[in-house]
Amino acid sequence: MEFMKDVFSLYFERSEFFLTLLYEHIIITFIAIVIITIIGVTSGILITRNKVAANIVLAATNFLYTIPSIALFGILVPLVGIGDKNAIIALSLYGLLPIIRNTYVGITEVDNQIIESAIGMGTTQKQLLFKIQLPLALPVIFAGFRTMVIMTIALAAIAAFIGGGGLGVAIWRGITTYFTEMIMAGSLLVALLAIVTDFILGIIEKRLRIRILGKTNEGGIQS
Amino acid sequence: MSIITFQQVSKTYKQSSNPVIHDLNLSIEAGEFITLIGPSGCGKTTLLKMINTLIQPTSGTISVQGKSIDKWDTIQLRRMIGYVIQQVGLFPHMNIKKNITYVLDINGEKDKDFKDKRATELIQFVGLSPDLLSRHPSQLSGGQKQRIGVARALAADPDIILMDEPFGAVDEIARTRLQEELLSIHRKLKKTIIFVTHDIGEAFKLGTTIILMNNGKIEQMGTKDELIFKPKTDFVKQFIGLKGFKETLDEEALQVAYEEMKSKK
Numbered sequence: 001m002e003f004m005k006d007v008f009s010l011y012f013e014r015s016e017f018f019l020t021l022l023y024e025h026i027i028i029t030f031i032a033i034v035i036i037t038i039i040g041v042t043s044g045i046l047i048t049r050n051k052v053a054a055n056i057v058l059a060a061t062n063f064l065y066t067i068p069s070i071a072l073f074g075i076l077v078p079l080v081g082i083g084d085k086n087a088i089i090a091l092s093l094y095g096l097l098p099i100i101r102n103t104y105v106g107i108t109e110v111d112n113q114i115i116e117s118a119i120g121m122g123t124t125q126k127q128l129l130f131k132i133q134l135p136l137a138l139p140v141i142f143a144g145f146r147t148m149v150i151m152t153i154a155l156a157a158i159a160a161f162i163g164g165g166g167l168g169v170a171i172w173r174g175i176t177t178y179f180t181e182m183i184m185a186g187s188l189l190v191a192l193l194a195i196v197t198d199f200i201l202g203i204i205e206k207r208l209r210i211r212i213l214g215k216t217n218e219g220g221i222q223s
Numbered sequence: 224m225s226i227i228t229f230q231q232v233s234k235t236y237k238q239s240s241n242p243v244i245h246d247l248n249l250s251i252e253a254g255e256f257i258t259l260i261g262p263s264g265c266g267k268t269t270l271l272k273m274i275n276t277l278i279q280p281t282s283g284t285i286s287v288q289g290k291s292i293d294k295w296d297t298i299q300l301r302r303m304i305g306y307v308i309q310q311v312g313l314f315p316h317m318n319i320k321k322n323i324t325y326v327l328d329i330n331g332e333k334d335k336d337f338k339d340k341r342a343t344e345l346i347q348f349v350g351l352s353p354d355l356l357s358r359h360p361s362q363l364s365g366g367q368k369q370r371i372g373v374a375r376a377l378a379a380d381p382d383i384i385l386m387d388e389p390f391g392a393v394d395e396i397a398r399t400r401l402q403e404e405l406l407s408i409h410r411k412l413k414k415t416i417i418f419v420t421h422d423i424g425e426a427f428k429l430g431t432t433i434i435l436m437n438n439g440k441i442e443q444m445g446t447k448d449e450l451i452f453k454p455k456t457d458f459v460k461q462f463i464g465l466k467g468f469k470e471t472l473d474e475e476a477l478q479v480a481y482e483e484m485k486s487k488k
Contacts, residue, residue, distance in 0.1 A: 117312025120275055122302030127329050135316045212316040213361060
């Protein structure tokens, strides 16, 4: 109890320090999320056109996922140096898998009857993608987006180990100085940021399902 | 005038050595209600899908409105042909109004008032309340979905409507009602309808002309009485007779057909 009291006193005493780190954490995460979403959704769409490409891209992103995060940050140091840039690149590589996979699965699992019906009525390939496939895949893509965002928020804490900013700085300084209250203060903020974001994204996801499918549907695309 | 013609059309799928459609010749007149019937795998759905180019023939020529389908712009051709399938294929992310006016949308129709008016007009035409226009497909019953499917097929006022077992998944009562309504729509609008079914009763009830297929060929094409009273092959006799058309055709219809035959003689 005393320990937690010290942690909260730390927040009040060093509020500016923690707010700066929180701001940096949000910025690094946000940039990575934008990059992941653009590259991930585009790649997910493109690989639906070619099964071989899909297998290669999904295998490559799966492989990236298996590399320990700290090792990936380390591998990137000689290539891009230390700092936020390295952190953003590593976070972007990590976050690709859920977005690419969910975009691919979301599009390819749209009911064939719906696709046939749309094509039979004279829908062009572009209209099919933007009017039928993407809107119907959106709940699945968004579920991947939600996973990716939470993962990126948590992973961004490690960015401090290679000179990046964010709440990882508090954790890292706490570790190097045996300042456990500082480690806890940094970790709690990362967890809080992840929980609040997940809660907000959960509400958006639910509304999206209702708007798109007319009801909540946890089981995926309905026919 | 023939609105659709097939000349020596064959279709063999890559994975099969046997043609699913074999050297088929067919001429469909404008305004006819054609029902396509035959055993599973006889090629009736393939024949239907070749009209809107969802399936390409291996050889032969298919013409729509006197022009070979190779010379039509595929997208344009499909937009002028209504298409209804068994599972209806309504778009679950669009409300009913957007579903009905979908063809108008993809055709670039921007006039919102026109689209609203058309959706209201069509939903009433198929016997449903305009209150349903704001609902999603998941909020409708099977029969209502089928009606919306028909309304959607009529949205662009096509001359031809293709229907692939559209009432196969609805209950008997709803199916009978839908059949009556479709007949009424055909009488009012005089569209050329090509309707695939595996139900003999349905084929005989709806079709002005019935095409009975077997092994990728037309066994017989003709009116209800021609198939009943002048079956051309043993297959026709067997398909109609042994499959129990007495159960699927009511006695009254049979009597009317018989009286008509007698009066023609």
